[in-house]
Amino acid sequence: MRAVLGDRCIYLTENPPRTLRKAILYRDLKAAQLVCDFPDFLRGQEREDTLHIALTHYKRKWPKKSLSSISLLNSSRNAFLHKRRTSSTDPELLQLFVGILKKFLPSYYRAEQSLVIQVLDILQMMFRETENVPDRLKTLEISWELIGDLLNLIAHFPSLQNESSSSFTSSNSTSQEQDDLSPSRFIKMFIALLFELFLCAQQKFVENAGENVNVVWMVNQLEEIGCEELIQRIVDLTLHLTQPRRHGSCLSPAHVLQLYQQGYILLTLLDHSTKLTEVICSNYFTEFKYLVQRHVIEKKIPSHYPLSHTLLTLIDKVLDKILN
Template sequence: MASPLPSGFPGRTNSRLDVFLRRHLPPEFYDAVRAYEPCIVVSNSENHTLKYVVLSDRLIYLTENPPKSIRRVVALRDVVAIDLIDDYPEFLSSPDREISQHIRIIYSSTVLKKECKKSNSVRKFLFPFHHTKANNEKGTSRRAVHHPRTQLSVLIQASKSCPFMAKKATLLQDPFYASEFSRAIGSQKPYRSEEKIKHFSQLKSELFLKDNSLRRILPLIMELKAAAQKNFILKRLFWKTGDLFYFLVNKLHEYLPESRDKNALQNQSQRVDELVACIEIIQTLVLMFRETETESSRLNTLAAKKGTLFNLLVVLISEPQIPKSCPVFDIQLVADSALVRMSFDAELRKLILEYTNTATALLYEILLVFQQGNLGLGSTKFAISCMMSFLQSCPPIITFVASIVKQVVRGLSASFQLLSPCQAVLLYQQFYILKSCLRHSRTLAEYIKNNYREEFRYFIHMPALQKRLPLCYPITQPTTQLFHEVLKLVE
């Protein structure tokens, strides 16, 4: 990696602690550290002790101040629920008390039960999180926590922390996702950050070759996505310069909403290949957006060419165009041309649905960027009102919102079969987009209320949600709360 003190990264500004972490954590764990913050610990054994909490991609650590040892205390996959508590810690003085928020995190101790020596406990912690301010020096301040047994602090944006954790936890309940995740982690070779940097540079140079065909680009994008799933360092490298982000967005423009290749307008087989590539590109972008909110390079890249970001929004809300004619190949070699057309039509419909779901996931991630503003990372500003104002001016947004409502209706009323983990996460993202439209766009809010009031009365209601969403999913609680907000806005 580069310097251990990335410029503008608010959660990693303590050089002494950073050196300690580099020396005491394996390289792959150190590179996975997202942020660290000072905190006040209150427990049966400690009384208002100043310590540091360290947040990685899978674990929360605790170390002394100054650091002497480090121990794992919470596995993020064990998080069951996160609640925002509307009070202030009495043991803090102003202004610290005024800029803190309590976040209650409920988690089980399955992953770390050996360290904790408890196998059946469920713990509650109160985490304060201060309101980020642009003039907050170095983006840090004292945060405090109190509980009868143990206290911690963590640098996670309050508006995203609950669904974010409820989603690395709900998806892991999907057998296919869990097996893929375990295989990705288990297949890693001994970690070398230099090798990851070299691998990323090689992939980028191959992607940037002139006259690259779609068939040559697709496996490279898939390789990039797989590598980023295994190592967070590739996400940092992706946003460091931004040229690969611009490349992928421009590549989407070549094929969406319609292909620039005139042959694809008449060739269903070619259009299928293009849509498969577009889905892979969007899935890669979703992965690069996820868990990178504290990376200043991401905001710098997005702000440097806001036109690229808004062009991406237009692509995501536009329905892909598909050819209506027969595929271009020797139809005489096929016994039944009608069956062939039906096969291609079915495949295209399936790809369109997969594309819409993937585009929904990326639109959700971009909404979070604008919802969170600049996170105290310099003068770069993103406003949700600005994004929604732009979207409501784009004609395709009406069709996109209509498709979201129809998918929600289909998901809640098609049958009484329980939603899969992936479907549950998608449902949360769909409700989040609807809430953003209802709350921040008068035009879209009026459209939803005027055209889908009956759907919300007869299909999109709480009993239907309760029958389809299992209580064991961590995403169920935040989805239910979000559902209530959407219903209230519609009514």
């Protein structure tokens, strides 16, 4: 049995491409979790190279349909799907979401904080590499002023967070609610959004799409705005994941992804800004020399993780920039 990812749902098939059975609509998914184990039904190298993903979804009964009927259904929706993908990166939506962030940051009420979390999730998806590349690059090019506002919010969020730190906890809220809206979750989401913006800007060089907005422009914007507090938060989160511990354990897939995002941002700043390079090297040289050790990190990252080799190479580059 194999899984086939479609535009709107997941199909199951035993004899591709002759038979496809609709299994799960994406809208029915409740949760997706990367399971840290080796699939029992595989053997050899394929077993080590395969990720085990557990999906939790609402049950739905599907009528049996042939491949031809599914193809016909998908063909009839092509126009709608194209419109949906284009609208997901509409500059007007970007303007709306940036306006919401500017209005509700710093946030003092839980409802506003939940809204900010949802907006940050949507913005990450708008610029994520799995979305329609030309539309994403077009949005980046024609919305450079909004991107500047977004970079300003990202750079200033640590100081805004300090102003409203007391609002992130409440005596009437449960521990689960506090975890969902904790200050660390907000800063991690802003870091993830900056990572997506950097990736999207880097893609412009590959696609030769415009010259107004690129990685150098973004880094220069952060340099002019002043992002020392943001750099401090990124370094603190990096050290938390990399420093040696007496009872060290492997990093989870989510932590590996976060570490890659943090390292990618640091390397981008080091590559494109002399001023920010001086800030990082002068303030955090000792920390990176003694607390970020490759052999320790290598033990924390299971070799079967897809990002393991790429992450170690990235860390080597960051250490080389800072220490040498």
